[in-house]
Amino acid sequence: MRRIMSVAMTVATVTIGSAAAQTTGSLSQQVREFIIIDGPVIALTDVRVIDGTGGPPREGQTIVIADGRIQQVGPSHSVDVPRGAQRLTLGGHTVIPGIVGMHNHTFYTTTGRSAQLSFSAPRLYLASGVTTIRTTGSSSPYAELNLKRDIDRGRAPGPRMHITGPYLQGSSGAGGDMYHITGPEDARRVVAYWAEEGATWFKAYNQIGRAELGAAIEEAHSRGLKVTGHLCSVSFREAVALGIDNIEHGFFTNTDYDPDKPDDTCPMDFRDALMEVDLDGPEVQATFRDMVGSGVAMTSTLAVYELFVPGRPPIDERMIRALADGPRQEYLRTREQLDISGTTSISRIFRKAMDYERAFVNAGGLLAAGVDPTGNGGALPGFGDQRNYELLIEAGFAPEEVIQIMSANGAKILGVDDELGTIEVGKIADLVIIDGNPVSNPRDIRNVTIVFKDGLGYDSPRLIESVRGVVGVR
Numbered sequence: 243m244r245r246i247m248s249v250a251m252t253v254a255t256v257t258i259g260s261a262a263a264q265t266t267g268s269l270s271q272q273v274r275e276f277i278i279i280d281g282p283v284i285a286l287t288d289v290r291v292i293d294g295t296g297g298p299p300r301e302g303q304t305i306v307i308a309d310g311r312i313q314q315v316g317p318s319h320s321v322d323v324p325r326g327a328q329r330l331t332l333g334g335h336t337v338i339p340g341i342v343g344m345h346n347h348t349f350y351t352t353t354g355r356s357a358q359l360s361f362s363a364p365r366l367y368l369a370s371g372v373t374t375i376r377t378t379g380s381s382s383p384y385a386e387l388n389l390k391r392d393i394d395r396g397r398a399p400g401p402r403m404h405i406t407g408p409y410l411q412g413s414s415g416a417g418g419d420m421y422h423i424t425g426p427e428d429a430r431r432v433v434a435y436w437a438e439e440g441a442t443w444f445k446a447y448n449q450i451g452r453a454e455l456g457a458a459i460e461e462a463h464s465r466g467l468k469v470t471g472h473l474c475s476v477s478f479r480e481a482v483a484l485g486i487d488n489i490e491h492g493f494f495t496n497t498d499y500d501p502d503k504p505d506d507t508c509p510m511d512f513r514d515a516l517m518e519v520d521l522d523g524p525e526v527q528a529t530f531r532d533m534v535g536s537g538v539a540m541t542s543t544l545a546v547y548e549l550f551v552p553g554r555p556p557i558d559e560r561m562i563r564a565l566a567d568g569p570r571q572e573y574l575r576t577r578e579q580l581d582i583s584g585t586t587s588i589s590r591i592f593r594k595a596m597d598y599e600r601a602f603v604n605a606g607g608l609l610a611a612g613v614d615p616t617g618n619g620g621a622l623p624g625f626g627d628q629r630n631y632e633l634l635i636e637a638g639f640a641p642e643e644v645i646q647i648m649s650a651n652g653a654k655i656l657g658v659d660d661e662l663g664t665i666e667v668g669k670i671a672d673l674v675i676i677d678g679n680p681v682s683n684p685r686d687i688r689n690v691t692i693v694f695k696d697g698l699g700y701d702s703p704r705l706i707e708s709v710r711g712v713v714g715v716r
């Protein structure tokens with residue numbers, strides 16, 4: 243870390259004000275202050291690469307970035323580094339593709355509050371290596387549309403954003419900032435409105451009915467847009483039959499296995515059904531067959547569900563420093579209560595959900611991941627995405643599979659895999675430099691030093707420092 247940072251600093255002083263200024267010229271000062279590597283040609287040498295294709299990690303690689311794209315990648319001895327390139331010698335480091343966060347809100351909740359984090363969330367995402375996000379249910383759609391515009395125009399640091407409209411909730415459902423749909427025509431109207439405003443995805447919520455969901459999907463598809471859902475009143479198989487594109491959270495929210503579930507109604511508690519279902523049995527295979535057959539992807543959000551499992555997760559000190567006083571106290575208080583009152587059934591369902599995700603992938607399913615920084619507030623933007631890496635390894639995936647889930651698979655679902663998601667020649671240079679080896683030590687995923695977005699290298703620790711003590715408030 244120390245070594246690379248000093249190299250980076252030298253490079254920055256050399257290049258600022260030179261030809262590289264052309265690429266940063268359109269960026270505001272509040273973006274530029276975080277950029278430490280910027281130049282027409284950059285070479286990352288002698289580094290371990292996990293390229294996002296699912297292929298094994300490769301040692302001793304060199305990546306050449308030119309004009310914001312990956313120009314060459316291969317063993318260091320075979321890559322011809324152009325003269326005049328800025329070199330970063332990265333022994334002991336690992337490079338992965340920019341993470342594509344597929345459940346990455348810009349709002350945040352604890353048990354007692356909800357806040358739109360238009361200032362801190364984009365900084366934490368970028369600092370953690372998340373260079374693309376889908377917001378996956380908006381609490382404040384105009385705040386997100388404005389934030390996206392600011393990032394696209396170089397006025398604020400942050401990831402590329404794919405905007406989701408407001409949550410589409412059933413008329414009897416809960417949720418103070420959600421839209422409560424009164425019928426199929428209303429669903430079409432609301433989707434049409436937010437499509438015009440710039441949403442490219444929609445998210446159905448847990449008490450929507452089949453008629454409303456079907457109408458929302460039809461309207462979205464007629465506009466080339468997509469729909470995902472945090473389901474309950476509609477089961478996974480029912481949603482697949484209606485044409486949904488993606489399903490959030492996996493096992494925890496699937497009511498396919500509750501024999502007593504009334505139509506269009508979210509059962510009060512279907513935990514017993516989840517506890518009893520056999521992951522190798524015909525019911526689960528039927529869900530997977532439908533999803534895989536129709537190309538419906540699933541989003542893993544283990545980091546937010548872990549927050550409800552007693553004794554987990556280990557406290558991330560970075561989170562304690564980043565949070566503002568109020569949210570920090572609230573989170574620590576709920577966490578303490580949970581450890582006293584928590585039940586073992588939750589621990590078992592959590593483990594089963596991990597196995598379910600592996601079984602889905604084994605059945606040919608397309609799995610992506612995202613943090614979902616809600617629940618009791620213990621999973622912060624970016625930090626929680628990194629926690630997902632550790633949890634998917636715990637679930638039994640190989641490190642290279644997890645990187646693929648967190649980058650390439652998300653890019654595929656978003657339809658941007660021609661440009662993003664893997665470390666391949668010709669793609670946009672979104673790259674994450676990690677000090678250490680997340681293959682042998684998953685926790686090293688947290689040691690991000692520099693994040694490249696569009697070939698510009700952002701200083702990760704400086705981005706994190708810039709939001710210290712305000713996360714959860716602004």
Ligand SMILES: [Zn+2]
Binds near residue numbers: 347
């Ligand atoms: Zn969510």
